[in-house]
Amino acid sequence: MANNVYRPIRADLLEVKPETPTIKTFRIAPDEPIAFRAGQFVQLTVPGVGEAPFTPSSSPSVQEEMAITVLRTGTVTDVLHQMEDGAELGLRGPFGKGYPTEKMQGHNLVVVGGGVGLAPLRSLLHHVFEHPEDYGRVAICYGARNPSELLYKDSFADWVSDQVSFDVTVDVPDETWDGKVGVVTNLLEDFDFDIEKCYVVSCGPLIMLRFVALTCLNVGFKPEQIYLSMNRKMSCGFGKCGRCNIGPLYLCKDGPDVCYDEIKDYKDAFSV
Amino acid sequence: MPSLKFIPDDRLVELLLLVPGERKVANVQSDGSELWEHVEAAQPAEVNAGLRAARPFYSAKSVLMPVSEVIARYGRAEGDPLDEAAQATMAVIGVRGCECRALAYLDKVMLDEPMADPFYEARRKNATIVGVDCALAADSCFCNLLGETAYPEVNFDVNLSPIGGGLLAEAGSEKGELVMAEAASLLSDATAEQVAERDAMRQRTAEQLASQNADYEFPEDFVESLPTTLEELFWRVELGNCVQCGGCTAVCPQCYCFLMFDRGSGEGAYERARAWDSCQFTGYSQMAGPPGTVKPDPRRDHMSKFQHRFAHKFWYNPLIMGILGCVGCGRCADTCPGGIDLRKVLSQVNTEYARHG
Numbered sequence: 001m002a003n004n005v006y007r008p009i010r011a012d013l014l015e016v017k018p019e020t021p022t023i024k025t026f027r028i029a030p031d032e033p034i035a036f037r038a039g040q041f042v043q044l045t046v047p048g049v050g051e052a053p054f055t056p057s058s059s060p061s062v063q064e065e066m067a068i069t070v071l072r073t074g075t076v077t078d079v080l081h082q083m084e085d086g087a088e089l090g091l092r093g094p095f096g097k098g099y100p101t102e103k104m105q106g107h108n109l110v111v112v113g114g115g116v117g118l119a120p121l122r123s124l125l126h127h128v129f130e131h132p133e134d135y136g137r138v139a140i141c142y143g144a145r146n147p148s149e150l151l152y153k154d155s156f157a158d159w160v161s162d163q164v165s166f167d168v169t170v171d172v173p174d175e176t177w178d179g180k181v182g183v184v185t186n187l188l189e190d191f192d193f194d195i196e197k198c199y200v201v202s203c204g205p206l207i208m209l210r211f212v213a214l215t216c217l218n219v220g221f222k223p224e225q226i227y228l229s230m231n232r233k234m235s236c237g238f239g240k241c242g243r244c245n246i247g248p249l250y251l252c253k254d255g256p257d258v259c260y261d262e263i264k265d266y267k268d269a270f271s272v
Numbered sequence: 273m274p275s276l277k278f279i280p281d282d283r284l285v286e287l288l289l290l291v292p293g294e295r296k297v298a299n300v301q302s303d304g305s306e307l308w309e310h311v312e313a314a315q316p317a318e319v320n321a322g323l324r325a326a327r328p329f330y331s332a333k334s335v336l337m338p339v340s341e342v343i344a345r346y347g348r349a350e351g352d353p354l355d356e357a358a359q360a361t362m363a364v365i366g367v368r369g370c371e372c373r374a375l376a377y378l379d380k381v382m383l384d385e386p387m388a389d390p391f392y393e394a395r396r397k398n399a400t401i402v403g404v405d406c407a408l409a410a411d412s413c414f415c416n417l418l419g420e421t422a423y424p425e426v427n428f429d430v431n432l433s434p435i436g437g438g439l440l441a442e443a444g445s446e447k448g449e450l451v452m453a454e455a456a457s458l459l460s461d462a463t464a465e466q467v468a469e470r471d472a473m474r475q476r477t478a479e480q481l482a483s484q485n486a487d488y489e490f491p492e493d494f495v496e497s498l499p500t501t502l503e504e505l506f507w508r509v510e511l512g513n514c515v516q517c518g519g520c521t522a523v524c525p526q527c528y529c530f531l532m533f534d535r536g537s538g539e540g541a542y543e544r545a546r547a548w549d550s551c552q553f554t555g556y557s558q559m560a561g562p563p564g565t566v567k568p569d570p571r572r573d574h575m576s577k578f579q580h581r582f583a584h585k586f587w588y589n590p591l592i593m594g595i596l597g598c599v600g601c602g603r604c605a606d607t608c609p610g611g612i613d614l615r616k617v618l619s620q621v622n623t624e625y626a627r628h629g
Binding site for chain 1: 343354382386528530531534540544560571576
């Protein structure tokens with residue numbers, strides 16, 4: 001029988017973990033293992049409702065199951081958020097290029113997440129933590145709208161080491177918050193390591209990505225050092241259905257993480 | 273040079289019935305209107321008239337890429353629609369030069385990395401293409417302005433050239449050679465006069481195209497010129513005539529975008545379907561957002577949708593694959609209720625670029 005790339009692989013929803021009032025992490029086991037690189041995405045099917053694209057937040061070295069962290073924000077995610085352990089889902093993929101981890105070897109990394117944008121970056125962090133000798137210093141900078149919307153709070157302390165620093169800020173503090181206040185780009189202004197041999201990797205809302213890019217340029221990064229997880233409507237997953245382009249790039253096959261240098265000249269790159 | 277054979281008008285349908293394909297679809301002229309029709313269901317005169325008319329309104333795309341189709345079944349639903357698509361064979365008859373070039377473009381999009389669209393791949397592999405020269409150009413045709421010919425040069429298995437009393441047939445592939453061999457008893461060697469008649473017909477069409485497009489001038493390099501004109505006033509004038517009907521992308525032989533959607537098909541059974549979509553439609557590039565909010569859409573305003581069609585065809589495509597996303601067939605102008613003519617838009621790009629470039 002011919003291989004039909006449009007048919008989802010059946011998958012079991014093993015566990016639902018609430019992360020914030022609007023975000024949950026779903027642990028999913030597909031019937032056939034799906035090998036993905038950090039940053040590659042899958043199309044998650046909610047049966048009868050439709051598909052939506054997500055980059056797994058779990059380690060790429062585990063193929064039998066994956067974790068997907070999802071913000072409740074539309075038709076598919078609304079239904080997904082109401083599902084419970086044992087439900088049936090579908091998966092297609094992986095799609096996209098993933099983070100250029102080979103190119104990043106031997107370099108320092110600045111990892112900038114905004115809100116649920118930390119989720120895809122966590123698969124990269126897993127990869128880096130599993131291969132610490134391949135990378136230099138890692139600075140994780142994370143921002144969320146308010147303290148209750150911070151993801152993976154239990155992991156923050158575990159991430160920090162001689163190699164890895166972690167800094168966090170919120171836009172709007174509450175009575176529980178005694179940390180930094182302000183947008184995540186405030187965290188990007190001084191680094192105690194060489195930014196010449198460094199890549200910036202960022203995921204978050206488009207407006208944030210734009211200011212991450214501009215701030216990094218101000219600080220002295222070059223456009224080709226900045227990788228952004230761009231947001232577009234990705235549907236088929238392999239460059240056929242047409243809607244996810246930024247200029248000549250199709251995010252589903254050429255991204256979704258793209259070098260700022262490749263998109264900066266297209267006027268709708270950061271349009272929302 | 274591949275050998276040219278003559279098929280008389282009254283034996284044409286016999287030849288076409290020898291072309292492999294369970295479904296044999298031709299663009300026919302019936303009571304003054306044209307349609308894609310099964311050869312067996314049409315009158316021989318209607319088939320012949322279809323091959324002598326100007327290019328049809330709907331291109332071969334509408335035969336090779338269904339307007340909508342089920343592409344997967346899952347849950348308790350049984351069977352795979354790909355199996356059916358992989359078995360179906362088809363002959364597409366009367367494919368014009370522009371459409372044959374459009375197939376080269378669709379092949380590039382649909383068959384190339386990172387993986388092929390399995391439905392297109394199966395249909396394309398199982399289709400036999402019978403091309404035809406344009407003995408007549410439509411008023412809106414402008415393939416000559418893109419440096420192309422009004423007869424098929426690539427992607428045909430057999431090509432037909434209408435002349436007096438019959439057509440000249442030429443094989444363009446091994447599959448076509450087999451058809452010609454099987455039809456040997458219907459065919460005779462083309463005479464020198466018949467070949468000269470074909471060349472004269474091609475020349476007449478070329479002259480018609482040159483004459484009807486004499487007032488238009490395209491930029492030499494679209495990638496260089498188009499991006500520099502995006503703020504010019506003429507875009508706003510053209511935009512004022514666009515009602516976002518999506519007709520231009522529907523009749524375009526190269527536009528391929530589709531929308532995927534899932535639906536229930538029984539208890540615990542589901543199917544995934546797709547339908548032609550258009551970059552001109554509201555919602556085309558819209559992403560998810562909470563109910564009651566303005567959802568993110570990188571091409572929200574009408575102008576960004578309108579210009580995207582031109583940017584994709586004349587700016588991004590040359591960068592991606594080295595060819596334009598347009599073959600100059602003019603179907604978009606024929607269908608546009610606002611009378612937007614791509615020739616006029618591109619000529620204005622040329623004028624403004626020359627003025628400021």
